[in-house]
Structures are given as structure tokens and as C-alpha cells.
Amino acid sequence: MGHVDVITRAAKLYDEVVVAVLHNDAKLGTFGVDERIKLLDAALEGVSNVRIEAFAVQLLVEICREAGAQAIVKGLRGGTDFAYELPMAQMNRHLSGVETVFLPGDPRFNHVSSSLIKEVAALGGDITGLVPEEVRAALLSRMQNPEGN
Amino acid sequence: MGHVDVITRAAKLYDEVVVAVLHNDAKLGTFGVDERIKLLDAALEGVSNVRIEAFAVQLLVEICREAGAQAIVKGLRGGTDFAYELPMAQMNRHLSGVETVFLPGDPRFNHVSSSLIKEVAALGGDITGLVPEEVRAALLSRMQNPEGN
Amino acid sequence: MGHVDVITRAAKLYDEVVVAVLHNDAKLGTFGVDERIKLLDAALEGVSNVRIEAFAVQLLVEICREAGAQAIVKGLRGGTDFAYELPMAQMNRHLSGVETVFLPGDPRFNHVSSSLIKEVAALGGDITGLVPEEVRAALLSRMQNPEGN
Amino acid sequence: MGHVDVITRAAKLYDEVVVAVLHNDAKLGTFGVDERIKLLDAALEGVSNVRIEAFAVQLLVEICREAGAQAIVKGLRGGTDFAYELPMAQMNRHLSGVETVFLPGDPRFNHVSSSLIKEVAALGGDITGLVPEEVRAALLSRMQNPEGN
Amino acid sequence: MGHVDVITRAAKLYDEVVVAVLHNDAKLGTFGVDERIKLLDAALEGVSNVRIEAFAVQLLVEICREAGAQAIVKGLRGGTDFAYELPMAQMNRHLSGVETVFLPGDPRFNHVSSSLIKEVAALGGDITGLVPEEVRAALLSRMQNPEGN
Amino acid sequence: MGHVDVITRAAKLYDEVVVAVLHNDAKLGTFGVDERIKLLDAALEGVSNVRIEAFAVQLLVEICREAGAQAIVKGLRGGTDFAYELPMAQMNRHLSGVETVFLPGDPRFNHVSSSLIKEVAALGGDITGLVPEEVRAALLSRMQNPEGN
Numbered sequence: 001m002g003h004v005d006v007i008t009r010a011a012k013l014y015d016e017v018v019v020a021v022l023h024n025d026a027k028l029g030t031f032g033v034d035e036r037i038k039l040l041d042a043a044l045e046g047v048s049n050v051r052i053e054a055f056a057v058q059l060l061v062e063i064c065r066e067a068g069a070q071a072i073v074k075g076l077r078g079g080t081d082f083a084y085e086l087p088m089a090q091m092n093r094h095l096s097g098v099e100t101v102f103l104p105g106d107p108r109f110n111h112v113s114s115s116l117i118k119e120v121a122a123l124g125g126d127i128t129g130l131v132p133e134e135v136r137a138a139l140l141s142r143m144q145n146p147e148g149n
Numbered sequence: 150m151g152h153v154d155v156i157t158r159a160a161k162l163y164d165e166v167v168v169a170v171l172h173n174d175a176k177l178g179t180f181g182v183d184e185r186i187k188l189l190d191a192a193l194e195g196v197s198n199v200r201i202e203a204f205a206v207q208l209l210v211e212i213c214r215e216a217g218a219q220a221i222v223k224g225l226r227g228g229t230d231f232a233y234e235l236p237m238a239q240m241n242r243h244l245s246g247v248e249t250v251f252l253p254g255d256p257r258f259n260h261v262s263s264s265l266i267k268e269v270a271a272l273g274g275d276i277t278g279l280v281p282e283e284v285r286a287a288l289l290s291r292m293q294n295p296e297g298n
Numbered sequence: 299m300g301h302v303d304v305i306t307r308a309a310k311l312y313d314e315v316v317v318a319v320l321h322n323d324a325k326l327g328t329f330g331v332d333e334r335i336k337l338l339d340a341a342l343e344g345v346s347n348v349r350i351e352a353f354a355v356q357l358l359v360e361i362c363r364e365a366g367a368q369a370i371v372k373g374l375r376g377g378t379d380f381a382y383e384l385p386m387a388q389m390n391r392h393l394s395g396v397e398t399v400f401l402p403g404d405p406r407f408n409h410v411s412s413s414l415i416k417e418v419a420a421l422g423g424d425i426t427g428l429v430p431e432e433v434r435a436a437l438l439s440r441m442q443n444p445e446g447n
Numbered sequence: 448m449g450h451v452d453v454i455t456r457a458a459k460l461y462d463e464v465v466v467a468v469l470h471n472d473a474k475l476g477t478f479g480v481d482e483r484i485k486l487l488d489a490a491l492e493g494v495s496n497v498r499i500e501a502f503a504v505q506l507l508v509e510i511c512r513e514a515g516a517q518a519i520v521k522g523l524r525g526g527t528d529f530a531y532e533l534p535m536a537q538m539n540r541h542l543s544g545v546e547t548v549f550l551p552g553d554p555r556f557n558h559v560s561s562s563l564i565k566e567v568a569a570l571g572g573d574i575t576g577l578v579p580e581e582v583r584a585a586l587l588s589r590m591q592n593p594e595g596n
Numbered sequence: 597m598g599h600v601d602v603i604t605r606a607a608k609l610y611d612e613v614v615v616a617v618l619h620n621d622a623k624l625g626t627f628g629v630d631e632r633i634k635l636l637d638a639a640l641e642g643v644s645n646v647r648i649e650a651f652a653v654q655l656l657v658e659i660c661r662e663a664g665a666q667a668i669v670k671g672l673r674g675g676t677d678f679a680y681e682l683p684m685a686q687m688n689r690h691l692s693g694v695e696t697v698f699l700p701g702d703p704r705f706n707h708v709s710s711s712l713i714k715e716v717a718a719l720g721g722d723i724t725g726l727v728p729e730e731v732r733a734a735l736l737s738r739m740q741n742p743e744g745n
Numbered sequence: 746m747g748h749v750d751v752i753t754r755a756a757k758l759y760d761e762v763v764v765a766v767l768h769n770d771a772k773l774g775t776f777g778v779d780e781r782i783k784l785l786d787a788a789l790e791g792v793s794n795v796r797i798e799a800f801a802v803q804l805l806v807e808i809c810r811e812a813g814a815q816a817i818v819k820g821l822r823g824g825t826d827f828a829y830e831l832p833m834a835q836m837n838r839h840l841s842g843v844e845t846v847f848l849p850g851d852p853r854f855n856h857v858s859s860s861l862i863k864e865v866a867a868l869g870g871d872i873t874g875l876v877p878e879e880v881r882a883a884l885l886s887r888m889q890n891p892e893g894n
Contacts, residue, residue, distance in 0.1 A: 009248060013220050038309055060870045071162050076251070079228040080530040084827040088255050090856035095870050099158060102225070102251040104238050107405035111537035123506045123541055210419045228824055230848035231735040232378040239409035244423055260686035272655045272690055307546060311518050313492050357719045369460050374549070377526040380710035381676040387551050393721055398459060399551040404530070508623055527828040554703035570804045572840055586816035603843060609816050667758050672847070675824040695754060698821070698847040700834050736759050 001130055002109035004043050006075035009103060011047045018067045019044070019052045020060075029140060030118065043132035059094035060088075072100040077110050150279055153192050153259040155224035158252060160196045166203045167216040168193075169209075179267065189196060190283035208246040209237075221249040226259050299428055300407040302341050304393035309345045316365040317342075317350045317356075322387035323325060328416065328440060358386075359394040372397040375408050448593055449556035451490050454521035454552060458494045465514040466491075466499045467507075477565070477589060490579035507535075508543040519547040524557050597726055602637050605699060607643045607733040614663040615640075615648045616656075626714070626738060639728035657692040658682075668696040673706050677728035749788050751820035754848060754857040756792045763795045763812040765805075775863070775887060784785055788877035802842070805833075811819035817845040820886050 011017045020035050031039065033054050040052045054085045062070065072092065076082050082102070089100035112130050121139050122128050128136060160166045170185050180188065181226065182203050189201045204212045221241065223230050231251065238249035261279050270276050270288050277285060309315045319334050329337065331352050338350045353361045362370065370390065374380050380400070387398035410428050419425050419437055426434060458464045460500060468483050478486065480501050487499045502510045511519065519539065523529050529549070536547035559577050567573050568586055601698050607613045617632050627635065629650050636648045651659045660668065668688065672678050678698070685696035717723050717735050724732060756762045766781050778782065778799050785797045800808045809817065810850065817837065819828050840885035857875050866872050866884050873881060 006164060013250065035246060050273070055163065057868075059865065059870050061870075062868075078530060078533075079231055080230055080527075080825075082225070082231050083793060083823060086253055086823075088258065088854040089863065091861055094856065094875075095865070099252065101162065101255070104235055104251070107239065107408045108404045111534040111541065113534060116538055117533055120506065120538065120542070123504075123509075125506050125508075130541075131834055166667075180328075199597075204405075206421075208418065208423050227679060229378075229676075232376060236409040236411060236414060239600065240414055240418065243428075244418070245407065256855045259852045260683040260690065263682060265683055269687065269691070272653075272658075274655050279690075281616055283433075309549065309690075311546060342528065355719075357716065357721050359721075374529070377529055378676075380523070380526055380529050381674060383672075384551055385707040385709060385712060388554065389712055389716065392707065392726075393716070397456060397550065399460065400551070402533055402549070403539065471738045511764065525828060525831075527825075548775075557703045558832040558839065560832060563832055563836055567804065567840070570802075572804050572806070577839075609844060609846065672827070675827055678821070678824055678827050682849055687854065695758060695848065697758065699844065700831055700847070700848070703835065 002075060002077070002105050002112045002131065004132060005106045005109060006073065006103050007044060007050060008047055010073045011049050014071075015049065017050045018027075018069055018075070019050060020067065021052065021054045022057050023054060027059055031138065035138065038132050038137060041133070043136040059095065061092050061098050064092075064098045065096070068149050070098070073099060073101050074100055075105045077105045077113075077135045081105075151224060151226070151254050151261045152254045153225070153281060154258060154281065155222065156193060157196055159222045163220075163222075164198065166199045166222070166236045167197060169212050169219055170201065171206050172203060173206055173261050178179065180287065184287065188281070188284050188287060191283040208244065210241050213241075213247045217290050219247070221247060221270050223249055223251050224254045224293060225251045226254045230254075249250075300373060300403050300428065302430060303394070303404045303407060304371065304401050305342060305348060306345055308371045309347050312347065312349065312371075313367075315348045315371065316367055317348060318361050318365065319350065319352045320355050321352060322355055333436065337430070337432050337436060340432040357388050357393065359396050362396045363391075363394070368396070370396060372398055372400050373403040374400045375403045375411075376444045379403075448579065449522060449524070449552050451453040452556060453553045453578060454491060454497060454551050455494055457520045458496050461520075462496065464497045464520070466497060466518055467510050468499065468501045469504050470501055471504055473485070478529065478585065486579070486581050486585060489581040494575050506542065508539050508545050511545045512541075512543070519545060521547055523549045524552045524560075528552075535552065537538075547570045565572065597703050597724045597728065598671060598673070598701050598708045601702045601705060602669065603646060604643055605639060606669045608646050610667075610669075611645065612686060613669070614665055615646060616663065617648065617650045618660050619650060619651050620653055627734065631734065635728070635730050635734060638730040655691065657688050657694050660688075660694045661692070666694070668694060669698055670698050671701040673701045673709075674697045677701075746877065747820060747857045748824070750851045750854060751818065751848050752789060752795060753792055755818045756794050759816075759818075760794065762795045762818070763814055764795060765804050765808050766797065766799045768799055769802055771825070776883065780883065784877070784879050788878040802883060804840065806837050806843050807849060809837075809843045811839070819845055819847050819877065820850045821847045822850045822858075826850075830836060839888050 007017060007019060020042055021033055021040070023033050029036075037052050037054065044050050044052070045130075049105055053067065055057070055066065060072065063069075072089070074085050078084070085102070092098050092100060109130075117127055118139075119132075121143060127139070131139065156166060156168060166227065168189055170182055170189070172182055186201050193199050193201070200216075202216065204215065209221065213219075221238070223234050223238075226236070234249070234251070239249050240248060258279075266276055266279055267288070270292060275277075276288070277292075280288070301440070304314060305317060317338055319331055319338070324369060325394055327334075333352050342348050351365065353364065358370065359413065362368075370387070372383050372387075374383070381399070381402070390398060398415070399400070403417050407428075413423055415428055416437075418428075454464060466487055468480055468487070468520060470480055477503050478482075484501065491497050491499070496551070498514075502512065502513065507519065510516075519536070521532050521536075523532070532549070539545050539547060556577075564574055564577055565586075567577075568590060574586070576587065603613060603615060615636055616653070617629055617636070622729065623672065625632075631651065633648050640648070641645050651662065657690050659665075668685070670681050670685075681696070681698070687695060688694050705726075713723055713726055714735075716738060717724075723735070727735070752762060752764060760765070764785055766778055774781075781869055782797050782799065789795050794871070796812075798812065800811065805817065809815075817834070819830050819834075828847070828848070837843050839845050854875075856891060862875055863876075864883075867886060872884070876884065878888070
């Protein structure tokens with residue numbers, strides 16, 4: 001929900017927001033690229049100026065060039081997020097001049113990170129309201145059937 | 150130079166950037182409103198989509214409404230700046246829904262703050278390169294003649 | 299509302315919570331001692347095991363001794379609060395062995411500090427929901443009539 | 448010694464403190480559950496209101512429910528610890544309403560973490576005074592005989 | 597005691613350590629220059645390669661030049677100290693190339709700051725062990741007789 | 746370049762600086778010990794009082810004893826670096842009394858870390874100016890021919 005919140009708010013500030021979904025064969029994540037796009041589509045249904053797109057793994061500044069993006073938007077849950085993001089923002093600016101702008105996360109989602117959500121869900125905790133409903137259903141289904149993809 | 154850097158970079162990301170200069174009779178600052186506007190005009194000479202404007206002291210969200218601004222842009226020199234700015238960003242969003250977006254400051258100006266600049270200048274240190282030339286001249290002239298305004 | 303939240307939650311964790319209101323003739327605050335006690339009484343109406351008490355200005359460890367308190371409870375809005383509170387907690391433990399326990403503040407009140415509230419209210423901003431209703435009424439009335447006490 | 452210090456101090460503030468030792472077959476730690484309980488028993492010998500108990504791996508809020516605990520106590524060595532613990536505290540409160548209270552660690556043990564202790568011990572450094580004597584003996588014996596359990 | 601600790605440790609790392617005491621007529625501190633030098637002399641009695649010297653208020657880089665110092669040594673109690681000192685270190689390096697090296701403070705003195713010491717002493721708290729004995733005596737005597745200097 | 750900068754600046758503050766290169770058979774790094782020494786030799790060519798030396802993996806305090814070093818010098822890119830380094834500095838002081846002194850990194854290299862450099866290089870980004878030329882050539886050659894050593 002933190003990502004959905006930041007994307008939705010960014011969409012009000014910019015003409016178009018591109019959500020980059022990365023192909024990553026090596027480190028197979030919880031969901032495949034197609035499923036992630038489908039889940040994002042559902043979660044961002046009412047937001048018209050958002051484009052969800054798959055990209056090959058590459059430098060983020062290359063993805064920006066391909067997507068025609070002038071800036072990267074990142075949400076910040078707190079100072080630790082900022083300390084982690086700052087060197088990457090400076091590196092991306094060094095590499096291509098692309099800027100990173102930071103939006104403070106909604107405090108209601110301060111405790112929402114993908115790792116903590118997965119940990120809570122794996123131990124049977126209720127994640128209703130912390131992720132979009134479609135994601136919750138898909139995550140529970142994946143946990144009951146880890147082989148499917 | 151930190152402010153000039155952030156304003157110039159913001160001007161590349163947004164259709165228009167408004168630089169708000171506040172009337173403040175009570176706490177007479179180093180420079181009056183007219184002089185601050187003149188100095189900003191000189192420092193931002195080549196940046197076409199910046200509007201420098203004086204406002205009465207009031208809530209920043211009211212200034213945004215008057216100026217037609219959809220977001221506040223702030224530069225961040227580091228985690229301490231973020232910790233200081235975050236409650237104000239959340240308050241402004243609470244009051245009117247206006248967003249605050251943060252741009253990481255250029256590391257070359259990490260050590261540039263108005264208080265440190267004034268302290269160095271007052272003790273005779275060379276501030277060339279840390280403030281625009283016009284500001285340096287005005288600051289030194291003001292220090293030699295504190296009564297003028 | 300941040301203080302009310304922390305006091306209410308602390309009251310569920312401890313047999314009794316003492317809210318210390320300090321007499322401070324020198325630095326006359328926004329409200330006098332009697333008015334602060336009255337406002338706290340109203341805001342904490344439903345919490346039975348809270349005792350609101352006035353104390354002379356003195357070491358906090360002395361107040362703990364007078365009040366029979368074994369620990370000091372402080373709310374933490376974030377890492378900056380912790381950095382500010384830690385030396386005082388260590389000093390109080392050094393002086394008398396009294397412990398300080400920290401409760402993380404509710405993220406909904408991250409942006410609520412008495413200085414920011416007063417600034418927003420002074421500029422005519424709406425502070426409904428950020429302070430208890432009684433406090434809001436008293437603050438607005440005080441601002442229209444600064445002399446009364 | 449940091450954990451022993453926090454547990455001992457918490458025992459003075461609460462009627463009963465439960466030390467939860469987790470069964471964890473998957474990630475076999477340095478010591479098994481029985482040995483950890485034995486070592487804790489020795490280290491906390493003089494503290495009467497501490498209950499050391501083994502639990503299955505599960506949500507911490509479930510362990511609290513099983514143990515009848517109203518709050519989780521965590522020690523904080525510094526702001527980095529707090530940034531790490533805060534999302535988990537907020538998540539646990541979100542899941543079941545259970546509070547997390549933080550005790551600042553004793554500065555004498557600021558540099559004591561289990562990973563640093565193991566690293567120093569593995570390289571032959573003297574860890575006397577940094578861990579309880581029983582733990583030091585067990586750790587050295589385990590390092591000379593890694594297979595035993 | 598934090599300053600004494602850092603000076604004593606720095607004296608082991610460098611050929612000579614200069615302790616700069618500033619003349620400051622405008623903001624009359626708790627003790628005058630002569631008294632501060634006398635107190636430092638007593639507190640640093642056994643440390644042979646420390647030179648205590650009075651300087652006119654001026655840029656710290658000028659004091660370094662006058663004193664023939666190649667580097668500034670500062671103690672760090674924690675991350676907040678570092679965030680505060682970093683811009684000044686960068687400014688001093690910018691102005692004259694002089695480096696600032698940071699020594700982590702002894703954790704036993706984490707809670708010792710001049711402002712907290714004065715506050716505790718003013719409220720009658722026992723500061724034994726937190727400042728050198730001579731300082732404690734002088735501080736108590738000054739508090740009983742604020743006019744003398 | 747961050748390491749080269751810190752070593753070069755430390756060499757101006759101390760009689761001799763020892764750069765410790767660790768033999769590490771277990772975790773074969775990007776470059777072997779001999780190649781790392783050769784690369785450091787090239788990068789530090791003009792700095793006369795630097796000694797580059799290989800050491801067996803062992804406690805850093807043992808390396809200091811072997812090298813005859815009285816202090817460890819570390820660069821700090823920001824508060825996160827400090828939080829990470831502080832416990833190790835305190836542990837090393839606890840183990841042998843050896844001090845760690847911190848030099849603030851040059852802000853121009855704030856975003857330069859070995860992990861980020863490797864990631865950028867692996868994805869084909871230009872790392873000119875972020876590492877010494879010899880390192881850049883060696884890194885690119887190693888990436889095209891990962892088996893060679």
C-alpha cells in the first residue's frame with residue numbers, strides 16, 4: 001500500500017508516471033513479471049496517467065531514457081530510507097543527470113515493507129489493509145502452492 | 150548556492166517554479182524584501198520558468214493556494230534536514246493536501262547554510278563560490294554598514 | 299494528541315501513571331498550571347489510573363521520588379526525538395537509578411508538536427483533530443485575548 | 448551482557464518478564480534451545496520474576512498471547528536500533544494491539560552485539576566481560592568442537 | 597569529563613594538542629578566560645604534550661594557523677554530534693584545507709554535555725564524576741555567588 | 746576514489762599510514778591480494794609515507810600491533826557509516842586500547858561505495874572518475890574474463 005500511495009500521489013504531480021517492472025530471471029521473485037503487472041493494474045485502476053511497463057534488468061538511468069522519464073520518484077518512510085537512497089540518487093544524477101525526487105510516505109504505512117509483509121503472511125498474520133486486496137489473495141494462494149507460477 | 154542549485158534543478162522538472170519571499174517586519178532579516186528579490190533575480194537570471202514573488206507572512210499552504218502551486222519543493226542536505234522538514238511536510242499535507250517533494254542537495258554545497266555563511270563572513274572568511282557574487286557583495290557591504298537598508 | 303495518546307497507552311501498561319505539570323513562574327507558558335490541569339482532566343476523562351499533579355520546578359528524578367514513580371515514560375516520534383531524549387534518560391538513571399521507557403508515538407501524530415501547533419494556530423490554520431477539543435478552544439481564546447490568564 | 452542488562456532492568460519495572468527462546472530447526476543457531484535456556488538460567492540466576500520459556504517459531508504477537516504478555520520490551524543501543532525496531536513495533540501493534548516499550552541500553556554495552564562477539568571470538572579475541580562467563584565458556588567450547596550440539 | 601577524555605586520548609595520538617580557550621567579552625560565559633585556563637590546567641595536569649592557550653574570537657581556521665595546528669580534533673557522542681559538526685568540518689577544509697578528525701567519545705560520558713551539567717547543578721543534582729573536581733567546586737561556588745568573576 | 750582520498754589526506758596528518766590488504770582465501774574477492782597491492786601502488790603513487798602491506802585475516806587490533814599502528818583511520822560518508830563503525834571502534838578500543846579516528850569523506854565521493862561501483866560497472870555504466878583509472882581498467886577486464894586471476 002505504501003507503493004500504491006506514492007504512485008497515486010506522484011500521478012497528481014506529474015503529467016505521466018511510469019511504473020517500471022523488471023524482468024529478473026536470475027532471482028525469481030514471489031511473482032512473475034506478468035502477474036506483477038496484472039496486480040499493479042488492479043491496484044492502480046482509477047489512476048489514469050500511470051503507465052505500467054516491463055523492462056530488462058539494466059541501469060535505472062537507462063530505463064529512464066527508454067521510458068522518456070525526466071525524474072525518478074521514490075517514497076521515503078524515514079531517515080533510514082533516505083540514507084539508503086541518497087547514494088543511488090547521486091549516482092544516477094552523476095551517470096545521466098536524471099534527478100530523483102522524494103515523496104514522504106504516508107505515516108499510516110510506515111511499517112509496511114515487502115519483507116515484513118511476507119514474513120507476517122508466512123506466519124499466518126492478517127495483512128488486510130497493508131496490501132491491495134488482489135495482492136493479498138495472490139500472496140496467500142502462492143504460499144499455499146509455492147510451485148505454481 | 151544551495152538554494153540556487155535546488156531552484157534551478159526544480160525548474161527543469163516543473164512547468165513553473167515560484168520562489169516565495171516573505172514580508173517580515175517583525176524579525177528584520179539581513180536584507181529587505183526588495184533587495185532579496187533583486188538578488189534572486191540576478192542569481193536566477195538564466196532560468197526562464199521561475200517566478201520570484203513577495204508574500205505576506207502566512208501559512209505556507211495559503212501561499213501555495215495564492216501562487217497556484219501544487220507542491221512545495223525543498224532541498225535536503227542530509228538526514229537531519231529530512232527529520233526537520235518531515236513534520237512540516239506532513240502538517241502541510243494534513244492542512245490542505247499540498248505535497249512536499251524533496252530534492253537531494255548537491256554534495257558540493259553540503260556545508261552551505263545561511264547561518265554558517267553569515268558567521269564565516271562576519272569573521273572575515275572568504276565566501277566566494279558559496280553564495281552568488283551579488284549576494285557576496287551585498288553581504289559584505291551590509292556588514293560594513295549595518296544601518297542601511 | 300500525541301501526549302494524550304502516549305499517556306492513555308501507558309495507563310494500560312502500568313498500575314498508575316502520574317502526569318507531572320510544572321509550576322514555572324519565570325517562563326510563563328501559554329497556559330497556567332491550573333488551566334493545564336483542567337485541560338488534561340478533560341482530555342484524559344475516561345482513563346481511570348492517571349493522576350495529574352502539579353510539581354515545583356526541580357530535577358525530574360526528584361519529581362519521580364515525590365510521586366513514587368519507578369520509571370519515566372516518554373513518547374518517541376522518531377530518531378531525532380530519541381537522540382534528544384537519550385542523554386537525559388542516561389543522566390536520570392545516573393542520578394537516581396530511575397529508568398526511562400520509550401513508547402513509539404502513533405504515526406498519525408508524527409507531525410504534532412506543541413511548537414508547530416502553536417505556529418499553525420497563530421497563522422489561522424485549523425488544528426481540529428491535532429489537539430483535544432478543549433485545548434483547541436482554550437488556545438484560540440488565548441490567542442484572541444493574550445493578556446488573560 | 449546487553450540482553451542480560453535489559454532483562455534485569457525490565458524485571459524491576461514489571462511484575463513478570465518472559466524471555467522467549469525460539470525453536471528453530473531450519474536455521475540451526477550457535478546453540479540449541481535447551482542449551483540457550485540453560486545459559487539464560489545461569490546468567491539470570493538472581494532475578495526472581497523472570498520466566499524463560501521455549502516457543503515454536505510464530506508471530507511475536509502470538510507468543511505474547513500464549514505467554515500472557517501485555518507488552519514487548521526491547522533494548523535500544525542507538526538510533527539505528529530504533530529505526531530497525533520501529534516498523535516491527537508498529538506492525539505488532541497493528542496486528543494485535545500489543546505495545547513495544549524500549550529501554551535504552553547501558554552505554555557500557557553499546558558495542559556488544561551477537562554478531563560482533565562471534566566475530567571477535569572466532570578470531571581469538573578476548574570476550575571476557577562482554578558475555579556472561581557461562582556463555583563465554585560454551586562459545587569457546589563450541590568453536591573448538593563445531594560438530595557437538 | 598568528555599572533553600578531558602578526548603583531549604587526553606588525542607594527546608596520545610599527536611605530538612602536541614592545543615586547547616583553544618576563546619576570549620569572548622560579548623557573551624560572558626560561566627567562567628572567564630583566566631579561570632577556564634586554570635581549571636583546564638588542573639584537569640589536564642598529568643598530560644605533558646597539551647598546550648592551553650587563549651585566542652581572540654575569530655575563524656577556527658585562523659586559530660589553527662596561529663597555533664600551527666594541522667588538524668582540528670572533535671569528540672563525537674553520537675550521530676547527532678556528527679550531523680552538527682560535519683558542515684563545519686567541510687567549511688573549515690574549504691576555507692584553508694585544515695582537516696577535522698573525529699574521536700568517538702567514551703560511552704561513559706555519552707550523557708555529559710555542558711548544558712545538561714549546568715541544568716542538573718542548578719537544580720541541586722550531584723555532578724560528582726561528570727566534571728573534574730575543580731570544575732565542580734568552581735561551578736557550585738559560582739552558583740552560590742553569581743556576581744563574582 | 747573515496748579510499749584514495751582518505752588515505753592521501755591521512756598521510757598528511759600522520760608520520761606513516763599503513764594500508765592493510767587482507768589475505769582471504771575463503772571469500773575470493775574481485776581481485777587477489779597481489780593485484781590489490783599493485784592497484785593501490787599505482788593509485789597512491791605520489792604519496793611517500795604510505796606503506797601497503799598484506800596481512801593474514803585476524804583481529805584488526807592484531808594487525809595494528811603487527812604494523813606498529815597507534816590508531817585506525819576510517820572515512821565517514823555520513824551518519825550511517827558512523828553508526829556502523831562506532832561499535833567496531835569501541836570494540837577495538839576495548840580489546841587493545843587502539844583508537845579509531847574518523848575523517849569525513851569528501852562530499853564528491855559520497856555516492857561511491859565498492860558495491861554500488863560494481864553494480865554500475867556490471868550493468869555497463871561508466872565509472873570513470875569514481876575509481877582510479879587502473880582500477881577501472883582492471884575491473885572491466887575482470888568482468889569480460891571472470892575466470893582469470
